[in-house]
Amino acid sequence: MSGLGGAPAPRWWRRDREAVAREAATAREAAAAAMLELDAALADLPDAVAAAEEAGAGPGPGVGGGRAQHRIPAPDSLARDWRDLSTHADAVIGHYLQALSNHAADDVGESAPARAAADLGAAATALREVHGQVLRFREQYGEVLAAASRARTAAGDAVSAAHAALTGALAALAGAAGSGLTDAGVQPLLDEATAALTAAEAALAERRSADAATAAARASRAAGAAADRVRGLAERAAEVRRGAASVRTRREALGTRHERLASVMSELRRRYPLSAWADVERAPQRAGEALAQADAALAALTAVLAAPALDVPEAAALLARVRAAAGRVDDEVRAATSRLARLDAVRSDPGSLLGEVQRAVVDARRFLGGLPEDRARRFRRTFEDLARRLPPLEEAVRAERPDWGAVLREADSIGQGLAALVRTARAD
Structure with missing residues (x-):
C-alpha cells in the first residue's frame, strides 16, 4: 500500500x-x-x-x-x-x-x-x-x-544613606583642612561612623536586616555629627579670633585694675576693722592667681592661633578659660571695691540704709495684709521674726563706735529674708 x-x-x-x-x-x-x-x-x-x-x-x-x-x-x-x-x-x-x-x-x-x-x-x-x-x-x-x-529594602537604603553621609563628612573635613581649620573631635566621630557602616554592610550581607538598619542609623548619626562640626568651623574660627583680640585688650585693663586693688585694701585696713571686710581680705591674692591663669591661657591661645592648622575647638576652649579667669579677676576687684564703697556710704549716711530696711518691712507688711487670712497666717511668724530685728539694727547704728560691717550684714540679711518671704507667698 x-x-x-x-x-x-x-x-x-x-x-x-x-x-x-x-x-x-x-x-x-x-x-x-x-x-x-x-x-x-x-x-x-x-x-x-x-x-x-x-x-x-x-x-x-x-x-x-x-x-x-x-x-x-x-x-x-x-x-x-x-x-x-x-x-x-x-x-x-x-x-x-x-x-x-x-x-x-x-x-x-x-x-x-x-x-x-x-x-x-x-x-x-x-x-x-x-x-x-x-x-x-x-x-x-x-x-x-x-x-x-x-525591611531588607529599608535596611539597604539606610546603608546607602549612611555611606553617603560618611562620604559627605569626609569631603567637608577635607575642605576645612584646605582652609587651615581642624577639629580633633571630628575624627573619633568619623571612626565611629566607619565602624558602624562596616558592621551594617556585614549585617546586610548576612541577611540581618534589623541589625543592618540599626548600625546604619548609628553610622549616619555619627557622620552627621562630624559634618555639623566641620561645617561650623569657619564661623567659630572667626569668633575665636575676634574673641582673642578682645581679651588681649581686656587683659591690659585687668592689670591696671589689679594694681589699684592694693590702694583699696589699704583704705579698708585703715578705716574699718577686719571683721567688716574679712571675706574680701584675700581678694588681691585670688585676683593675682586668676590673672596668672588668664595669662597662661592667653599664651596657649596665641600659640594655637599661630599653628599651621587651627584646632578651632581647642582655641575656643582656651578662649573660654581666658574669659573665665578674667571674670574672676573682675569679681575679686569688684567685691573689694564695692565693700569699701558701701562701708563708706553707710558710715556717712546710715539713715539711708535704715530707710531701705524700714521700707522693706512696711512693704512686706502691706503685702501680707492683702492676702487671704489663711495664707497670710502661714507667713506672719516669719515676718514678725524679721521685723523684730529692725530695732536692734537701729540701735547698732546709733552706737558710739558702730561696727559698720555688722550693720551691713544684718541689713542685707533682713532685706533678703523679707524678699524671700514675699516670693514664697506669691508662689504659694
Missing part, C-alpha cells in the same frame, strides 16, 4: 514508535516548563524566609550594644512549613533531573521513548504539584514575607 503522492506508508510499528517518541518529547517539554515555573516561584523564597525568620527572631542585641528595632512577628509555623516544603521540592527536582539524565539519549531501545514519556510526564506532574504548594505557601505567609522584604 502506498501513501499519498505515491510514497509508501510507514509500517504500523514504525508509526507507534514515532507517536511514543512525540509523547516523550512532549513530556520532556512539559517537565522543562514546569521546572522553569517552579524555579521562578522558588527563586527569592530562601532569602525571604531567612529574612522573615531573622526579623521576627525577637529583640536580640543590636550592633554596638543597642537593640534591633522594628521586629516583624513571624509565625512559629513559618520555619517548619518552609523546611518541609523546601525538602519536598528538592526531592521532586532531584527526581526530575534524574529522569532527564536517564533519558538524555534518544532511541535507546524500543522501550526507551515510552519510559521517557512516563518518567518525564510523572516528573512534570510532580513539579506542578510542588509549584501549587509554593504558591499556597506564598499566599499563607505573604504578608510576613513582604514585610521582611520591605
Whole structure:
C-alpha cells in the first residue's frame, strides 16, 4: 500500500514508535516548563524566609550594644512549613533531573521513548504539584514575607544613606583642612561612623536586616555629627579670633585694675576693722592667681592661633578659660571695691540704709495684709521674726563706735529674708 503522492506508508510499528517518541518529547517539554515555573516561584523564597525568620527572631542585641528595632512577628509555623516544603521540592527536582539524565539519549531501545514519556510526564506532574504548594505557601505567609522584604529594602537604603553621609563628612573635613581649620573631635566621630557602616554592610550581607538598619542609623548619626562640626568651623574660627583680640585688650585693663586693688585694701585696713571686710581680705591674692591663669591661657591661645592648622575647638576652649579667669579677676576687684564703697556710704549716711530696711518691712507688711487670712497666717511668724530685728539694727547704728560691717550684714540679711518671704507667698 502506498501513501499519498505515491510514497509508501510507514509500517504500523514504525508509526507507534514515532507517536511514543512525540509523547516523550512532549513530556520532556512539559517537565522543562514546569521546572522553569517552579524555579521562578522558588527563586527569592530562601532569602525571604531567612529574612522573615531573622526579623521576627525577637529583640536580640543590636550592633554596638543597642537593640534591633522594628521586629516583624513571624509565625512559629513559618520555619517548619518552609523546611518541609523546601525538602519536598528538592526531592521532586532531584527526581526530575534524574529522569532527564536517564533519558538524555534518544532511541535507546524500543522501550526507551515510552519510559521517557512516563518518567518525564510523572516528573512534570510532580513539579506542578510542588509549584501549587509554593504558591499556597506564598499566599499563607505573604504578608510576613513582604514585610521582611520591605525591611531588607529599608535596611539597604539606610546603608546607602549612611555611606553617603560618611562620604559627605569626609569631603567637608577635607575642605576645612584646605582652609587651615581642624577639629580633633571630628575624627573619633568619623571612626565611629566607619565602624558602624562596616558592621551594617556585614549585617546586610548576612541577611540581618534589623541589625543592618540599626548600625546604619548609628553610622549616619555619627557622620552627621562630624559634618555639623566641620561645617561650623569657619564661623567659630572667626569668633575665636575676634574673641582673642578682645581679651588681649581686656587683659591690659585687668592689670591696671589689679594694681589699684592694693590702694583699696589699704583704705579698708585703715578705716574699718577686719571683721567688716574679712571675706574680701584675700581678694588681691585670688585676683593675682586668676590673672596668672588668664595669662597662661592667653599664651596657649596665641600659640594655637599661630599653628599651621587651627584646632578651632581647642582655641575656643582656651578662649573660654581666658574669659573665665578674667571674670574672676573682675569679681575679686569688684567685691573689694564695692565693700569699701558701701562701708563708706553707710558710715556717712546710715539713715539711708535704715530707710531701705524700714521700707522693706512696711512693704512686706502691706503685702501680707492683702492676702487671704489663711495664707497670710502661714507667713506672719516669719515676718514678725524679721521685723523684730529692725530695732536692734537701729540701735547698732546709733552706737558710739558702730561696727559698720555688722550693720551691713544684718541689713542685707533682713532685706533678703523679707524678699524671700514675699516670693514664697506669691508662689504659694
